[in-house]
Amino acid sequence: MMPLGLPPSVRACLFDLDGVLTSTAVVHAAAWKEMFDDFLRGREGKDFRPFSPGDYDKYVDGRPRTDGVRTFLASRGIELPEGRPDDPPGRESVQGLGNCKNDLLLEKIHKEGVRAYPGSVRYVKAVRDAGLHTAVVSSSKNCRDVLVAVGIEELFEVRIDGIVADERGLPGKPAPDTFLAAAHDLGVEAGGCAVFEDALAGMEAGRDGRFGYVVGVDRVGQAEELRRHGADVVVTDLAGLAGLADHDGQEDSA
Numbered sequence: 001m002m003p004l005g006l007p008p009s010v011r012a013c014l015f016d017l018d019g020v021l022t023s024t025a026v027v028h029a030a031a032w033k034e035m036f037d038d039f040l041r042g043r044e045g046k047d048f049r050p051f052s053p054g055d056y057d058k059y060v061d062g063r064p065r066t067d068g069v070r071t072f073l074a075s076r077g078i079e080l081p082e083g084r085p086d087d088p089p090g091r092e093s094v095q096g097l098g099n100c101k102n103d104l105l106l107e108k109i110h111k112e113g114v115r116a117y118p119g120s121v122r123y124v125k126a127v128r129d130a131g132l133h134t135a136v137v138s139s140s141k142n143c144r145d146v147l148v149a150v151g152i153e154e155l156f157e158v159r160i161d162g163i164v165a166d167e168r169g170l171p172g173k174p175a176p177d178t179f180l181a182a183a184h185d186l187g188v189e190a191g192g193c194a195v196f197e198d199a200l201a202g203m204e205a206g207r208d209g210r211f212g213y214v215v216g217v218d219r220v221g222q223a224e225e226l227r228r229h230g231a232d233v234v235v236t237d238l239a240g241l242a243g244l245a246d247h248d249g250q251e252d253s254a
């Protein structure tokens with residue numbers, strides 16, 4: 001292993017954004033819950049079965065926005081029309097629900113702010129100092145805005161996000177295509193890349209793309225699930241992987 005905690009064959013690191021680099025995974029989860037609970041309450045009345053953290057991890061986390069809507073609705077046996085990308089948030093369509101969630105997300109981000117995990121930033125800088133390539137691979141269409149807001153956009157040579165994936169017609173996670181596109185753009189074969197992910201869908205993408213090493217980042221106590229979905233190693237913070245703990249010995253928590 002290199003000092004970075006990676007096999008010596010690794011020449012590039014592909015980082016997910018929400019929950020790996022920034023604290024935005026919990027903001028996404030809260031926006032999804034608010035939107036789905038409102039929708040389910042309206043449909044089923046006050047005894048509706050709420051959207052749970054398990055629902056988020058299994059059906060929504062890591063996937064592109066409309067895939068998240070479709071996958072969760074299918075798990076409850078609900079089918080809605082696709083609708084149009086400009087459907088208003090109140091419209092009961094896949095796109096309408098997605099737009100509603102995005103409005104809630106932006107409102108929360110505006111109110112609460114976002115931050116990068118200091119341990120992750122130290123780790124990405126150490127990766128660059130070691131001469132490895134870096135990319136950010138996120139399903140989110142808000143990826144670039146979040147990177148800019150926390151001031152870390154420049155740390156990545158390549159960005160494959162929800163907008164780029166749409167432009168190139170790439171299927172989102174759990175398919176490995178967005179990670180493979182990042183590897184290709186960096187000029188490194190999948191076997192020479194390490195994938196860093198906190199979502200089960202992202203783990204599957206790392207495993208199915210046959211990447212050299214898959215690091216599961218566990219911020220919510222799902223280490224076993226991450227391993228079952230393909231993680232080679234699970235850490236609670238990236239700094240821990242490289243022995244880059246804070247001056248007072250602390251690693252980041254969620």
Ligand SMILES: O=P(O)(O)OC[C@H]1O[C@@H](O)[C@H](O)[C@@H](O)[C@@H]1O
Pocket residue numbers: 017018025028029060061062063064065068102138139140141142143162199
């Ligand atoms: O709605 P956005 O910002 O395009 O993000 C899509 C998805 O991006 C992923 O990174 C998050 O884990 C999901 O929760 C989110 O739904």
